[in-house]
Amino acid sequence: MLNNFFEFLNYDFVQRAFIAGSLVAVCAAVLGVILILKRYALIGHGLSEIAFASCSAANALNLPPLIFAAPVVIFAAFLILFISIKRRVGGDIAIAAVSSCALALGVIITSLSSGFNSSVYGYMFGSILALDNQDVILAIALSGFIILIFIIFYNRLFIITYNEEYARSLGLNVNFYQGLIALTTALVILTGMRIMGALLISSLIIFPALTARKLASSFRAIILIAALVALISFAAGIFISFIYNLPAGASIVIANAGLFMIIIIFKNLLKVICI
Amino acid sequence: MLCVNNLSLGYSGHIIIEELSFELASGGLIFVTGANGSGKSTLLRGILGLTKILLGEIKINKGIKIAYVPQAEAERTEYNFPASIREIVLMGRQRPFKLFYNSRDVQAASYAMTRFEINNLDAQLGQLSGGQMRRVLLARAFCAEPDLLLLDEPCAGLDASGREIFYDYLNDLRLKYNTAVLMVTHDDNLNLKPDKIINL
Structure with missing residues (x-):
């Protein structure tokens, strides 16, 4: 079985999936730590539904999906963040209202045009094994940009995640960094949607951060462990998908959820043993 | 260093501080006193x-380094934040145009933690007592x-030894860096002589 899997890894389309998928998984995991700690985790889910609606509209209008969806998703990310900051409406309510409308709009547009064809299905559930070289180049470029942003602004993002008011007292431009978080979230969703699908991409943001939170107590350690968990879950998901002939995106989510459950059970067992 | 002219502050139309004026020069020390809700924290x-x-x-003079110690309640929501004490203290070295910490920053943070006798550097804020949090x-x-x-009620929750460390360290800062201090306090048994007391 393992030999077959290693043989499977030799195929170009599998290598493309591994390169693009693991890069996006790491970016989503690192960003997820910030979003979860700032209680913005739902933004990822809301944006992915907006991205699906945009891609459906692009499909109906015969336009390139990513080029059409990018400005819409980036604008939506800023809009949701702005509404959440202003607290005129609770952040979760704003996300639920905007994203469910977007999803409904996407379904209507799709029904009125070509219906749920393979292209629309691909946006919903991803098509990781159908990535071409262009997809890989885009994933490398966007992931490189996101990782560079994280390295350069790591200390500031940490302070802003910890306490925005304290960050302001240090003279940091909190609005700028909030905008940066919104932009990177939109980019991760856009890149990840092709790989994982609009309905599954938010799990790449949430699960590694949740698992890492159970294992580490410092911010730096949580970021590093989340990235590692994302890589392990991604590889495990692809392996499960190959062995049991299951959809890759869904298998990656199940691997993430499984790893999270294993850590919880292991920690609780350890507590019982120590008592 | 700091010049306040006819300042009025408040929330949603309700004025808490009205037409307050004062100046604080380098190395100066001003106490801010007053009853609960009189606007001491609002002033800071x-x-x-x-x-x-x-x-x-x-x-405020341009380019000066400002540091702030809020009341413990200001960071209550961060008690369960996954950050080590070491990481939290190092935040103090952040400046608007500084992206990375250098060895001097790490040394300064280590010195402050040693001086305040903070030992459990890998602990989280929520694992500390009120007095230990104040030291952090x-x-x-x-x-x-x-x-x-x-400083907003800097000695609240500190034991006698903590207060002694605080006064000694504050005096050292004022001598070495000519630090100007604006301090909200309810404590009338202080080892410091202010240049002025503002009673709100």
Whole structure:
């Protein structure tokens, strides 16, 4: 079985999936730590539904999906963040209202045009094994940009995640960094949607951060462990998908959820043993 | 260093501080006293730009390093935040145009933690007692080696030894860096002689 899997890894389309998928998984995991700690985790889910609606509209209008969806998703990310900051409406309510409308709009547009064809299905559930070289180049470029942003602004993002008011007292431009978080979230969703699908991409943001939170107590350690968990879950998901002939995106989510459950059970067992 | 002219501060139309004026020079020390709700913390927040000014103006010399110690309640929601004490104290060395910490920053943070006798550097804020948390917030501000230090009830929750460390360290900062200090306090048994007391 393992030999077959290693043989499977030799195929170009599998290598493309591994390169693009693991890069996006790491970016989503690192960003997820910030979003979860700032209680913005739902933004990822809301944006992915907006991205699906945009891609459906692009499909109906015969336009390139990513080029059409990018400005819409980036604008939506800023809009949701702005509404959440202003607290005129609770952040979760704003996300639920905007994203469910977007999803409904996407379904209507799709029904009125070509219906749920393979292209629309691909946006919903991803098509990781159908990535071409262009997809890989885009994933490398966007992931490189996101990782560079994280390295350069790591200390500031940490302070802003910890306490925005304290960050302001240090003279940091909190609005700028909030905008940066919104932009990177939109980019991760856009890149990840092709790989994982609009309905599954938010799990790449949430699960590694949740698992890492159970294992580490410092911010730096949580970021590093989340990235590692994302890589392990991604590889495990692809392996499960190959062995049991299951959809890759869904298998990656199940691997993430499984790893999270294993850590919880292991920690609780350890507590019982120590008592 | 700091010049406050006819300042009025408040929330949603309700004025808390009205037409307050004072000046604080380098190395100076001003106490801010008053009853609960009289606007002592609001004044510090106004100086930091965290509260909107209703009337008047606040002038602060450009480019100076400002450090702030809030009341413990200000960071209560962060008690379960996954950050080590070491990481929290090092935040004090952050400046608007500084992206990375250098060895001097790490040394300054270590010195402040040693001085405040903070030992469990890998613990989280929520695992500490009230007094230990206060030491962490003080170490974070003092390691900045600030030109202007804003303290909101710095001794609240500190034991006798903690207070002694605080006064000694504050005196050292004022001698070495000519730090100006604006301090909200209810404590009338202080080892410090203020240049002025503002009673709100």
